Amino acid sequence: MSTVFLALQTNEDTRPIIEAILQDNPSAVVDEQPAMVKINADGRLVVRRETIEEITGRAYDLQELQVNMITMSGNLDQTDDEITLFWKS
Amino acid sequence: MDMQVAKKKLGLKERYSVMTRGLDWTPSYQKMEDIYPYIAYEGIKIHDWDKWEDPFRLTMDAYWKYQAEKERKLYAIIDAFNQNNGHLNVTDARYINTVKLFISGISPLEYVAHRGFAHAGRAFPGPGPRVACLMQSLDEIRHAQTQVHAISNYNKYYNGMHDFHHMHDRVWFLSVPKSFFDDAITAGPFEFMVSIGFSFEYVLTNLLFVPFVSGAAYNGDMGTMTFGFSAQSDEARHMTLGLEVIKFILEQDPANVPIVQRWIDKWTWRGYRVLTLVAMMMDYMLPKRTMSWKEAWEVYFEENGGALFKDLARYGIKMPKCAEQIALEKDHLSHQAWSTFYNYAAAANFHTWMPDEDEMAWLSAKYPNSFDKHYRPRYEFWREQAAKGNRFYNKTLPMLCQTCQIPMLFTEPGDPTKICYREVDYKGDKYHFCSDHCKEIFEHEPEKYVQAWLPVHQIYQGNCFPEGTDPTVEGFDALGAVLKYYNLEHGRDNLDFDISEDKKNFAEWRGQATKNI
Numbered sequence: 001m002s003t004v005f006l007a008l009q010t011n012e013d014t015r016p017i018i019e020a021i022l023q024d025n026p027s028a029v030v031d032e033q034p035a036m037v038k039i040n041a042d043g044r045l046v047v048r049r050e051t052i053e054e055i056t057g058r059a060y061d062l063q064e065l066q067v068n069m070i071t072m073s074g075n076l077d078q079t080d081d082e083i084t085l086f087w088k089s
Numbered sequence: 090m091d092m093q094v095a096k097k098k099l100g101l102k103e104r105y106s107v108m109t110r111g112l113d114w115t116p117s118y119q120k121m122e123d124i125y126p127y128i129a130y131e132g133i134k135i136h137d138w139d140k141w142e143d144p145f146r147l148t149m150d151a152y153w154k155y156q157a158e159k160e161r162k163l164y165a166i167i168d169a170f171n172q173n174n175g176h177l178n179v180t181d182a183r184y185i186n187t188v189k190l191f192i193s194g195i196s197p198l199e200y201v202a203h204r205g206f207a208h209a210g211r212a213f214p215g216p217g218p219r220v221a222c223l224m225q226s227l228d229e230i231r232h233a234q235t236q237v238h239a240i241s242n243y244n245k246y247y248n249g250m251h252d253f254h255h256m257h258d259r260v261w262f263l264s265v266p267k268s269f270f271d272d273a274i275t276a277g278p279f280e281f282m283v284s285i286g287f288s289f290e291y292v293l294t295n296l297l298f299v300p301f302v303s304g305a306a307y308n309g310d311m312g313t314m315t316f317g318f319s320a321q322s323d324e325a326r327h328m329t330l331g332l333e334v335i336k337f338i339l340e341q342d343p344a345n346v347p348i349v350q351r352w353i354d355k356w357t358w359r360g361y362r363v364l365t366l367v368a369m370m371m372d373y374m375l376p377k378r379t380m381s382w383k384e385a386w387e388v389y390f391e392e393n394g395g396a397l398f399k400d401l402a403r404y405g406i407k408m409p410k411c412a413e414q415i416a417l418e419k420d421h422l423s424h425q426a427w428s429t430f431y432n433y434a435a436a437a438n439f440h441t442w443m444p445d446e447d448e449m450a451w452l453s454a455k456y457p458n459s460f461d462k463h464y465r466p467r468y469e470f471w472r473e474q475a476a477k478g479n480r481f482y483n484k485t486l487p488m489l490c491q492t493c494q495i496p497m498l499f500t501e502p503g504d505p506t507k508i509c510y511r512e513v514d515y516k517g518d519k520y521h522f523c524s525d526h527c528k529e530i531f532e533h534e535p536e537k538y539v540q541a542w543l544p545v546h547q548i549y550q551g552n553c554f555p556e557g558t559d560p561t562v563e564g565f566d567a568l569g570a571v572l573k574y575y576n577l578e579h580g581r582d583n584l585d586f587d588i589s590e591d592k593k594n595f596a597e598w599r600g601q602a603t604k605n606i
Contacts (some may be wrong), residue, residue, distance in 0.1 A: 002396030007299075034306040036299075036537060063101075063147070066155040066450070067162075069325040070302075070318060071295055073393050075400070076144040076329050076337075078151050080101045087400045 001043030004085040016069050017082050020051035024041035036070055045074070061088040093517040101146045108148035112141060113216035118169025127212045133349075134342035141337050144329050152224050156231070161375055163235060163319040170312040171242045177602050180308040180376040182247075182595035183586055186439040187374045188240055188313060189249045191301065194266045194366060195315060196236040197257040199320075203229035205274040205281055212278035218337075221330050225286075228323040232316075239316040246598075247591050249582040250436040256438055261486075261544035261555065261576050262430075263364075264494045273356075275537070279354050282334045288356035291331035292397065294324055297367055304375045334396075339404040346405045351533075357409040359520045360528040362493040365426050372423035372452065381455035384421045391416070391535035412528045417502045419460040424452075428467065429498045435568060438577055440586035443472045463505050478494065480585065484568050486545045491520040491538055492527035499523050514537065532557040 006021070008014040010032070018037055022028050027042040039045065052060045063085055076087035099107065116124060128135075169175075179185065203226050210222025244250040271283040302317030335353075338345050368382035380388075390412075398408040427441075434441040444452060449468065452460045474480065487496035501509045511522040515535050522528040531538045547553050551560055552569040554605050572579050586592055 002399055003392070004233050004396075005393075009322075035318070036303060036306075063145075063151055066145075066147070066326070067158050067322060071299065072325050072328065073333065073396065075524065076544045078101065078145050087396055089400055089403065 002087045002089070003036055003040050004043065004045050004072075004087060005040045006045060006072045006085060007039070008035050009068045009069040009070060010035050013064075013070065016055040017047065017065065017068075019055055021045065021047055024048050024049075024051055037074055041085075043087055045085045049081050056076070096270060099465035104148055105143065108150070109216045109220045109252050121214060124445065125212060125214045127278055128214060131279050133279045133338060133345050135215070135338070135366065136341055138213075138217065140340065141215050141217030145326060147224065149224070152227075156227070159230070159319050159322060160235075163315055164238075165240050165373045166315040167170065167242075167312055170315070173604065174598075175218070175311055176243055176246055177595070177599050178309045178311075182591050183204045183245060183307045183440070183442065184310065184376050184593060185372065186246050186249075187242050187301070187304065187370050188310070189247075189439040190366060190370060190374070191313070192236065192240045192244075192246070192250050193256045193260070194263055196233055196240070197254055197430070198266055198270045199229050199233035200234065201270040201274060202285060203233065205229075205270070205285060208274065209278040210436075217565065218282075219360055221333075222254070225330060225603060227322075228327070232320045232323070235316045239312045242312060246594065247592075248589070249440075249577070252576045254332055255576050258336070260438060260577075261433075261436060261548075265366070266363050268269040268494050269359055271361065272537075273540075279338065280332075283338075283349060283352040284356040284359070286327065286331040287335045288353055289331075290324065290327040291335075292394055293326040293364060294328065295393070296364055296385055296511050299389070300367060300371050300379055300385055300462070303379045304371065307377045308375055313369075313391070324579050330365075335401065335406075336404075338402075339406065343405075350406055353406065354409045354411065355530050355533075358530070359493065362412065362495060362527070363486060365422055365495065368423040369426040369540075372455070373427040373448075375558060378451060381562055382423045383596050384457065385416070385528075386419050408464075410480055414502045414524065415582070418499065420456055421463070421500060421505050424456070424460065424464040425498050425500065429496060431471065431485075432481075432483040433487075434585060435484060435579075435583050436571065438575070440589050440591065442583065442586045443468050443475070443533055457503065475585075477593065482584070486548060488521055489543050489545050490523035490527050492522060492530050494541065494543060497521070497523055497524055 005065060008017065014037065018030065018039065018086060019038055022030065023049075025039075025041050025045050028045060029040045031038040047062065047065070049060055049062050062078060062080070065083065074087055077084045077086075098104075122129070175184075191442055206222045206226035206229060210219045210226060213219050213222065223307055240250065257267055262265060270285075273281055273289075274314070276284060290533050298317060298321050301420070302314055302321060305311075305313035335349065371379065371382045371385065373511060394412075395408070398406065430437060431441045449460075449465060453465065456464075471481075487498070489496055497508055497510060501507045509524055511525060511528040513520045514529060515537075516539075518539070520531060520539070522531065544553070548567070548571055551558075553572045553574050554560065559565075559568065560570070560571050569579060572583070581590055
């Protein structure tokens with residue numbers, strides 16, 4: 001499978017999100033760059049609202065991620081509960 | 090007693106549906122083809138506009154909320170950067186030349202992108218793409234504005250940025266990015282979406298923004314880093330839109346596939362040629378390098394673009410064939426570009442220099458197959474000549490490619506010792522090209538590209554001197570007159586960094602910041 005990735009700004013907002021992504025995606029690998037965290041995964045990467053809420057202890061709207069995203073690769077699908085990045089082949 | 094019950098909110102999918110398709114209506118007293126006159130002539134067939142769905146399902150109400158938050162963050166940081174004399178914290182003053190390149194070469198394109206997406210959005214009958222184009226159009230004008238605001242602080246202290254928009258419309262090398270976008274906005278709405286939305290935003294934008302922004306971060310430029318990241322947060326949405334556009338068009342009708350493939354081939358090449366400026370910035374202009382152009386190309390195009398085209402193969406879309414030539418050029422592109430700017434430094438709005446010993450060693454390590462053999466000896470010779478007082482500024486105007494408008498500086502694929510020339514005869518005139526790909530683009534649409542405003546031709550025709558100039562007087566200084574037309578001051582805005590006012594001022598101001606004088 002091809003690699004999908006999501007790159008986020010390095011800051012306090014994204015720290016629990018990155019933690020949640022690593023919990024939910026066993027194939028995810030973190031690549032820390034200046035001011036930017038790039039998370040690579042094999043074929044598929046899921047960002048789950050519930051996991052972020054468990055870590056932060058507050059309600060989280062996945063659209064808040066709009067503020068801290070840098071770039072991504074893969075097809076995307078967003079619902080109230082999940083953002084999924086994936087390749088179909 | 091009244092119980093407070095939280096009102097059930099609409100889910101994301103329902104809200105998206107209500108706020109896009111739900112706001113649309115079917116016209117009753119005007120014909121669809123009169124309202125949307127540009128939708129048929131490119132040959133793209135769309136059967137069901139409602140099949141379009143923004144994968145982020147972002148609606149205008151949420152858009153305003155998050156954009157406002159981005160702006161508040163950005164301007165707080167710009168204020169802090171300026172109040173703290175942040176410009177004196179950059180690695181060294183050579184770095185500021187990348188900012189000059191950005192404000193005169195890239196920021197005006199953001200504004201044109203704003204117009205382009207407003208126009209494309211208006212042209213589409215479907216509410217889904219219309220709303221997505223509206224958001225992107227607003228994003229692009231925000232980028233133009235925030236970049237002008239952030240960089241205006243540099244303009245207070247350093248040369249070459251004082252009239253960036255005037256320069257964008259006139260300076261020879263700035264016609265490269267300018268004509269690229271002019272080409273895109275004068276295409277039909279579908280081609281515009283494939284050119285900018287897909288080929289530029291999805292396939293190539295990582296190569297523009299990520300190196301610029303992490304380059305700024307590496308070199309202590311918090312202002313540029315912040316507007317870069319703020320813009321980039323929109324860029325992630327643009328990339329998603331770009332990919333959605335392609336999938337939507339391809340799924341609508343199999344007859345769309347060959348049309349889209351031609352556009353992808355054309356615009357990947359056109360975009361890549363513009364990125365020549367970025368390649369040179371990454372390998373030569375950042376005092377502290379992030380990664381080489383070649384490495385960036387391998388990560389963001391070969392690896393990531395490879396995954397993308399593998400995914401699109403199910404529609405019958407193939408990797409653009411220009412990728413083969415680009416792979417051959419990746420060892421040479423930045424070196425050939427920087428050599429050219431070093432030659433023409435008298436006519437540019439930024440300063441040039443020869444890499445020092447450490448930088449040469451870095452280039453050798455990053456380009457083991459090409460640097461020591463082809464470029465190091467050239468640089469050492471030029472450096473020697475400059476040290477002897479023989480610094481040569483080329484004042485002979487170069488031949489330009491009719492399509493990409495870059496001087497003929499690229500070499501034959503596979504032979505870095507021979508300049509690549511191609512030509513075409515069309516209606517009694519001869520047209521010149523830097524490559525087979527630029528030649529093919531011309532041959533497919535000659536009536537468009539014969540109209541190109543080529544800076545060198547325009548100078549020779551006498552169209553690039555201040556009004557009232559008489560080029561026939563004895564001892565006429567053509568370069569001087571052209572620089573006046575560009576609104577550049579000779580000896581201050583151009584030539585080598587070593588003799589520049591920027592270098593002198595930066596050293597003095599940094600000294601003042603650290604000593605009690």
